[in-house]
Amino acid sequence: MGIQSSPQFVVHHALRIKGFANVDTIAEISRFDPDVVLSLLEQLKAQEFVLFREARSLWQLTPAGKQAHLDALRQDVESGIVPLMADGYQLFLSLNEAFKELCGEWQLRDGEPNDHTDNSYDGAVVAQLTELHRKTQPIVVGFGGILNRMAQYSPRLAAACQKVEQGEHKMFTGVMCNSFHDIWMELHEDLILTQGIDRHAEGSF
Numbered sequence: 001m002g003i004q005s006s007p008q009f010v011v012h013h014a015l016r017i018k019g020f021a022n023v024d025t026i027a028e029i030s031r032f033d034p035d036v037v038l039s040l041l042e043q044l045k046a047q048e049f050v051l052f053r054e055a056r057s058l059w060q061l062t063p064a065g066k067q068a069h070l071d072a073l074r075q076d077v078e079s080g081i082v083p084l085m086a087d088g089y090q091l092f093l094s095l096n097e098a099f100k101e102l103c104g105e106w107q108l109r110d111g112e113p114n115d116h117t118d119n120s121y122d123g124a125v126v127a128q129l130t131e132l133h134r135k136t137q138p139i140v141v142g143f144g145g146i147l148n149r150m151a152q153y154s155p156r157l158a159a160a161c162q163k164v165e166q167g168e169h170k171m172f173t174g175v176m177c178n179s180f181h182d183i184w185m186e187l188h189e190d191l192i193l194t195q196g197i198d199r200h201a202e203g204s205f
Contacts, residue, residue, distance in 0.1 A: 002148040011040040020060040
């Protein structure tokens with residue numbers, strides 16, 4: 001069991017990771033019931049840290065909310081935690097390079113957009129994703145063992161990988177659909193924020 005974050009921070013942090021999201025999406029990430037998420041969002045709204053876009057039913061951080069998140073993040077990440085993540089993060093970065101190449105193979109074939117009509121080609125790429133996911137799982141589980149709020153990534157990645165294996169093409173690299181790529185990018189952003197890493201200085205994308 002990793003270090004427990006406050007419920008309000010978990011919701012605040014989830015919205016920082018997503019950029020904007022509806023209640024159900026934040027509920028999935030935070031592992032709280034939607035009613036609990038809505039109550040916490042309303043508290044953040046009262047502090048002018050978030051605003052609600054009624055037309056699309058989306059919540060979003062305000063500039064004050066982004067600054068408040070940085071302050072809260074410093075309190076959430078206790079001293080001594082970041083060094084515990086270092087080895088796992090280096091392993092993640094090596095897999096991140098492999099994942100980027102794999103996404104390219106999924107989206108393009110011989111320099112042209114992959115139309116996904118060649119089951120043999122797609123099957124080979126999916127098999128590589130399955131193997132990458134197998135290598136990733138112990139690392140991601142380890143992060144959750146350090147910080148409990150990160151435990152949600154392991155089951156979400158597993159679910160997305162399973163959907164790809166079952167033939168749901170968009171669940172590989174689709175955008176804003178909880179695809180494997182979506183969740184992977186959220187995990188990477190979480191790791192960067194949590195460890196206080198400058199993404200541009202690191203050259204990690």
